[in-house]
Amino acid sequence: xxxxxxxxxxxxxxxxxxxxxxxxLTQQQREEGYRTESDEEPYQIPPxxxxxxxxxxxxxxxKKQRNRVYGRVAYLFSAMFLVxxxxxxxxxxxxxxxxxxxxxxxxxxxxxQYVVRGSIYSADGEILAGTNVDEEGNETRVYPYGSTFAHxxxxxxxxxxxxxxxxxxxxxxSNTSIVDQVGKGVNNEKVRGDSLILTLDTRLQQAAxxxxxxxxxxxxxxxxxxxxxxxxxxxxxxxxNQMAEQWEYLIAEDAHSPLLNRAMQGLYxxxxxxxxxxxxxxxxxHENGNEYENYSFQCNxxxxxxDVTITCFDGEVHGYENLQQSFQHSxxxxxxxxxxxxxxxxxxxxxxxxLFNSNLPTLMPYSSSQFVLNSNSSYGDxxxxxxxQGDTLVSPFHMALIASTIANDGVMMYPYxxxxxxxxxxxxxxxxxxxEYKRIISSKEAGILxxxxxxxxxxxxxxxxxxxWYTVAGKTGSAEYEVNGNTGEEAEISTHSWFVGFSNVxxxxxxxCVIAEDGGTGSAAATPIAKxxxxxxxxxx
Amino acid sequence: MVNLIIQFSRYAILILMAIYTMQSFLVFGKKDEExxxxxxxxxxxxxxxxxxxxxxxxxxxxxxxxxxxFYGAQFIYLAATLVFFRxxxxxxxxxxxxxxxxxxxxxxxxxxxxxxxxxxxxxxxxAASTAVALIVPVIIRKVRILTRWTxxxxxxxxxxxxxxxxxANETYGSKLGFSFGGISIQPSEFVKIIFVxxxxxxxxxxxxxxxxxxxxxVAALHVLILVYSTDLGSALIFFITYLVMLxxxxxxxxYLFAGLGAGSVAAVGAYYLFSHVRVRVQIWQDPFMDYxxxxxxxxxxxxxxxxxxxxxxxxxxxxPDNIPIVEQxxxxxxxxxELGGIFAICLILICMSCYIMFVNIAMRLSNRFYRLVALxxxxxxxxxxxxxxxxxxxxxxxxxxxxxxxxxGGSSMLSTVLMFSIIQGLYIxxxxxxxxIERERERELESRRFFGA
Numbered sequence: 002x003x004x005x006x007x008x009x010x011x012x013x014x015x016x017x018x019x020x021x022x023x024x025x026l027t028q029q030q031r032e033e034g035y036r037t038e039s040d041e042e043p044y045q046i047p048p049x050x051x052x053x054x055x056x057x058x059x060x061x062x063x064k065k066q067r068n069r070v071y072g073r074v075a076y077l078f079s080a081m082f083l084v085x086x087x088x089x090x091x092x093x094x095x096x097x098x099x100x101x102x103x104x105x106x107x108x109x110x111x112x113x114q115y116v117v118r119g120s121i122y123s124a125d126g127e128i129l130a131g132t133n134v135d136e137e138g139n140e141t142r143v144y145p146y147g148s149t150f151a152h153x154x155x156x157x158x159x160x161x162x163x164x165x166x167x168x169x170x171x172x173x174x175s176n177t178s179i180v181d182q183v184g185k186g187v188n189n190e191k192v193r194g195d196s197l198i199l200t201l202d203t204r205l206q207q208a209a210x211x212x213x214x215x216x217x218x219x220x221x222x223x224x225x226x227x228x229x230x231x232x233x234x235x236x237x238x239x240x241x242n243q244m245a246e247q248w249e250y251l252i253a254e255d256a257h258s259p260l261l262n263r264a265m266q267g268l269y270x271x272x273x274x275x276x277x278x279x280x281x282x283x284x285x286x287h288e289n290g291n292e293y294e295n296y297s298f299q300c301n302x303x304x305x306x307x308d309v310t311i312t313c314f315d316g317e318v319h320g321y322e323n324l325q326q327s328f329q330h331s332x333x334x335x336x337x338x339x340x341x342x343x344x345x346x347x348x349x350x351x352x353x354x355x356l357f358n359s360n361l362p363t364l365m366p367y368s369s370s371q372f373v374l375n376s377n378s379s380y381g382d383x384x385x386x387x388x389x390q391g392d393t394l395v396s397p398f399h400m401a402l403i404a405s406t407i408a409n410d411g412v413m414m415y416p417y418x419x420x421x422x423x424x425x426x427x428x429x430x431x432x433x434x435x436x437e438y439k440r441i442i443s444s445k446e447a448g449i450l451x452x453x454x455x456x457x458x459x460x461x462x463x464x465x466x467x468x469x470w471y472t473v474a475g476k477t478g479s480a481e482y483e484v485n486g487n488t489g490e491e492a493e494i495s496t497h498s499w500f501v502g503f504s505n506v507x508x509x510x511x512x513x514c515v516i517a518e519d520g521g522t523g524s525a526a527a528t529p530i531a532k533x534x535x536x537x538x539x540x541x542x
Numbered sequence: 543m544v545n546l547i548i549q550f551s552r553y554a555i556l557i558l559m560a561i562y563t564m565q566s567f568l569v570f571g572k573k574d575e576e577x578x579x580x581x582x583x584x585x586x587x588x589x590x591x592x593x594x595x596x597x598x599x600x601x602x603x604x605x606x607x608x609x610x611x612f613y614g615a616q617f618i619y620l621a622a623t624l625v626f627f628r629x630x631x632x633x634x635x636x637x638x639x640x641x642x643x644x645x646x647x648x649x650x651x652x653x654x655x656x657x658x659x660x661x662x663x664x665x666x667x668x669a670a671s672t673a674v675a676l677i678v679p680v681i682i683r684k685v686r687i688l689t690r691w692t693x694x695x696x697x698x699x700x701x702x703x704x705x706x707x708x709x710a711n712e713t714y715g716s717k718l719g720f721s722f723g724g725i726s727i728q729p730s731e732f733v734k735i736i737f738v739x740x741x742x743x744x745x746x747x748x749x750x751x752x753x754x755x756x757x758x759x760v761a762a763l764h765v766l767i768l769v770y771s772t773d774l775g776s777a778l779i780f781f782i783t784y785l786v787m788l789x790x791x792x793x794x795x796x797y798l799f800a801g802l803g804a805g806s807v808a809a810v811g812a813y814y815l816f817s818h819v820r821v822r823v824q825i826w827q828d829p830f831m832d833y834x835x836x837x838x839x840x841x842x843x844x845x846x847x848x849x850x851x852x853x854x855x856x857x858x859x860x861x862p863d864n865i866p867i868v869e870q871x872x873x874x875x876x877x878x879x880e881l882g883g884i885f886a887i888c889l890i891l892i893c894m895s896c897y898i899m900f901v902n903i904a905m906r907l908s909n910r911f912y913r914l915v916a917l918x919x920x921x922x923x924x925x926x927x928x929x930x931x932x933x934x935x936x937x938x939x940x941x942x943x944x945x946x947x948x949x950x951g952g953s954s955m956l957s958t959v960l961m962f963s964i965i966q967g968l969y970i971x972x973x974x975x976x977x978x979i980e981r982e983r984e985r986e987l988e989s990r991r992f993f994g995a
Contacts, residue, residue, distance in 0.1 A: 066793070067905070067913075068905050070789070070790050070793050071790060071901050071904060071905045071917065072901075072905075074786055074789070074790060074901060074917065074921075075897070075898055075901040075902075078894075078897050078901075078921070078924045078928075079894055079897070079898060081924075081928055082890055082891070082893065082894035082897070082924075082927075082928070083894070084937075085890050085928065085931050085932060085935070085937065086887050086890050086891065088932075088935055088937045089847075089878075089883055089886060089887050089890070089935065090887075092847060092848075092883075092935055093848075093851060093852055093883045096844075096848065097847075097848040097851065100844050100845055100848035101848050101849070103830070103841075103845070105830065105833050105841060105845075106845045106848075106849075107864075108845050108846070108848075108849040108860070108861060108864075109849070111855075111859070111860065111861055115545055182546070182549070183546060186543055186545055186546030186549070187543055187546065189543065189545075
């Protein structure tokens with residue numbers, strides 16, 4: 002510390018301070034000392050403080066060196082703070098919607114004090130859910146279509162489901178004009194939340210629901226080139242207007258889970274519809290020089306390997322077939338023959354590319370489909386799996402996505418239910434644009450499968466759908482399952498009826514996927530249901 | 543009508559906060575002292591406006607006459623703090639003083655909104671802490687011996703933490719402190735300060751490898767006692783602060799990496815040894831797995847931040863009180879919910895600006911010991927902010943530490959105010975020195991002219 006006033010260096014504190022000798026002193030002054038006005042004697046500048054022994058544990062450093070280290074620390078921590086800022090931005094853009102739709106999240110309930118829940122409209126402008134407010138301010142949620150849209154639109158009493166749950170925060174958020182907000186605010190009235198305009202069409206939904214009739218099961222209709230969901234029916238259904246009254250009945254054990262959205266959450270063995278993927282796996286392995294076209298098989302009505310024998314449907318003998326004919330006739334023997342030749346790892350990779358054992362691109366609650374074969378699987382498992390039995394399970398929604406990918410030249414689109422959000426005055430708040438999810442297969446592979454699926458309708462198991470109004474490509478399926486699997490009684494075999502396909506094969510318009518539980522073979526129940534939906538579509542569009 | 547005012551007020555608060563934050567970075571580009579001064583005064587205006595608007599909203603919501611007096615008291619406190627610091631210590635960093643007052647203001651607002659009773663208690667502590675803080679710079683200026691009590695600091699720190707580990711009451715599964723007649727004290731908050739002094743003393747004089755080993759052993763002992771008390775957040779804060787101080791003192795990256803490596807190994811070990819560490823990690827991985835019990839707090843925090851969106855719900859329009867012990871560990875989530883994501887980002891940036899100022903001050907100090915103290919205290923602050931903010935957003939596992947100057951808690955408040963004022967005191971010290979050098983230089987220049995050299 003220098004003492005004030007005399008301008009002398011006080012060497013006393015040098016041990017713990019780094020004092021810089023003023024730079025302006027010449028070397029001569031440094032050596033000889035220099036005097037200031039007030040100094041009587043030339044003042045001897047003290048020698049530079051004795052350098053601390055150069056120790057790596059306490060490095061003497063110039064100010065510049067020192068500041069560089071401090072600077073590094075400052076940059077490091079600033080970077081950490083900026084990472085937090087970045088995470089906050091990511092949180093608001095990427096995580097917040099999922100958290101708002103989380104079933105445990107009750108935050109939006111607070112908004113009910115200020116906002117009347119918004120309405121939900123179909124693509125054709127019909128109101129699917131709306132809130133009536135009586136003179137005393139009591140609110141009732143009304144679903145004019147009753148049970149028709151029960152699963153997909155959902156309910157709001159006794160919990161929330163479907164779109165009502167997924168878009169809860171949007172329905173309780175009001176983006177109405179400032180004028181409206183001020184007006185309502187001054188009168189202490191509630192504002193109306195934003196409305197959803199869905200992609201679902203009442204005419205298709207009603208047609209699908211009527212066609213499924215008394216069957217338990219599901220119908221999914223979507224646009225392959227956009228990902229728009231046009232209809233989604235699940236049965237048994239329920240009336241969302243009477244949730245509280247019917248709750249006990251709905252959750253009863255013998256009610257066949259009417260609250261379950263079978264289209265999204267029902268997992269079924271895919272039956273012969275899975276042959277689409279088995280055929281694709283074979284094509285991919287023999288794509289060079291179109292080698293797959295040389296496939297041939299002689300069907301004798303059954304296939305035996307070791308102790309496992311599997312017959313073709315009804316024991317039918319298909320005779321000599323190539324790959325396309327095997328697909329057209331849904332020949333079990335031939336597909337088992339194919340399955341046993343496949344590289345199981347590649348087969349498994351293909352299924353996972355088609356989103357088996359993984360998440361589907363949607364926020365609507367769903368069950369993940371499963372495919373369990375691996376290179377250690379027994380031949381028996383490989384045989385049953387290649388014809389869609391075994392442990393493979395798939396949801397109707399997922400099956401529709403697979404067909405949709407084929408119809409859309411190999412590209413899967415993000416499926417969506419809400420095309421637009423508007424404020425209560427009809428001004429657009431948000432719009433969903435079709436987005437590609439992923440290219441899953443090449444457009445050439447999709448083209449081959451399209452042809453195979455078209456041949457199914459033009460002379461195979463799906464010929465019921467043949468007509469001269471529009472073209473259809475598809476695949477039927479009959480998925481066997483054991484009814485009394487766990488009861489110890491002799492297992493009774495029953496059959497789910499599947500159909501998945503699309504219309505206007507050249508430039509596909511819609512994909513329809515149908516499952517009718519216990520409906521028998523694909524051609525028995527599912528195909529006529531699909532036909533009714535296609536017919537409805539072409540009579541309106 | 544009330545709802546309308548609340549809706550508009552939230553945008554006003556956001557805009558004021560954004561301006562304030564921008565100004566704290568703009569000031570680095572200003573060379574002219576008067577321009578700087580003008581910016582600092584504008585910042586104070588922003589702060590008082592935010593404070594005023596927030597209390598108007600809260601008054602409309604709560605309709606408590608008392609709130610008006612409380613507002614008055616807080617206003618007087620804030621004004622007095624600014625005036626005192628400016629006049630008693632004209633050389634103190636005004637940006638740091640402004641930030642301290644701003645953060646305290648945010649704390650006042652959120653705490654009044656969450657729990658009026660706690661906010662009253664907190665206010666008294668803040669006022670007392672600030673009074674103590676005002677004399678800290680004097681002490682630092684006069685009492686030079688503070689630099690030499692290295693071993694006393696180390697002994698006191700280890701002793702205090704030891705007593706806590708052995709005898710403290712458990713709160714939320716961690717041993718944190720003692721209660722005397724309604725006042726609870728968390729010694730670890732104060733040990734933070736003396737720990738930095740102890741380590742700065744040891745590293746500042748280190749000449750041999752053995753010195754480094756001794757300092758590391760002392761630091762490790764602190765950390766281990768904290769881990770034993772299951773105060774993992776503090777353990778992490780002490781650990782990282784030590785590493786940064788060691789790196790700066792030795793300028794040797796090797797120590798930093800070795801320390802981080804050892805820390806990682808220790809973290810993995812702790813994961814397998816202690817079930818409460820495993821629980822924290824599991825919650826971090828998926829708070830919804832055990833939503834009803836262990837995951838509840840973090841899940842509610844996430845819901846809060848999501849509900850707030852960019853603009854916030856407005857004061858009293860959200861439900862941050864759904865988060866258990868929100869006033870202590872999850873103030874960040876409460877702020878993000880009601881004041882908005884943009885406000886929360888501004889808050890992070892203000893904390894960052896504080897840290898940059900702290901390092902800046904450290905860089906300018908000529909005394910090695912003080913330099914390490916300033917950096918160490920600043921780092922304690924920065925790590926704590928990172929842990930609590932990152933924990934609330936589930937960016938990192940939740941560690942249960944407070945948001946300094948904002949969260950409820952007397953010990954945390956007092957120790958943070960002390961930290962800020964110690965750094966300020968060091969800064970003033972350095973300005974004194976510079977001043978002297980300046981005078982010296984002038985005289986010497988004159989003498990040069992006199993000699994005609």
